[in-house]
Amino acid sequence: MSIDSIGNISQIIAALIALMVLWIVASIPLYFASKVIVHDRSEFSRALAATLAAAVVFVLFSILLGLLIPVLGTLIGFILILLILMTIYQIGLIRSFILAIMTFIVFLVLSVLLALLGLAIHVILY
Secondary structure, three states, rough: HHHHHHHHHHHHHHHHHHHHHHHHHHHHHHHHHHHHHHHHHOOHHHHHHHHHHHHHHHHHHHHHHHHHOOOHHHHHHHHHHHHHHHHHOOOHHHHHHHHHHHHHHHHHHHHHHHHHHHHHHHHHOO
């Protein structure tokens, strides 16, 4: 094995680790939102499965249909996310919509809190 191929392998491993960390972090808002909406069926493994399935389906449909009509690809992608949430959490359409909205709200709140924490740390250190 040459040094170049070892470098490429380490880059692939680093990318896979980064992808897994991103997947776990992206599942956290869904997990917290599901605690509020579906109480008894709220498990982190379900949040992981839903996040992975939703990301793959949304990207595929957004790209494929987005080439023809961008708005249609996004709309169908969102509807498919609702269907994924319905299936994984065994809930109806309205609750899956509320879960999706609640997940977005939790994401925004966590993002603001992390930004404020980063700003506070920056101010303290400098």
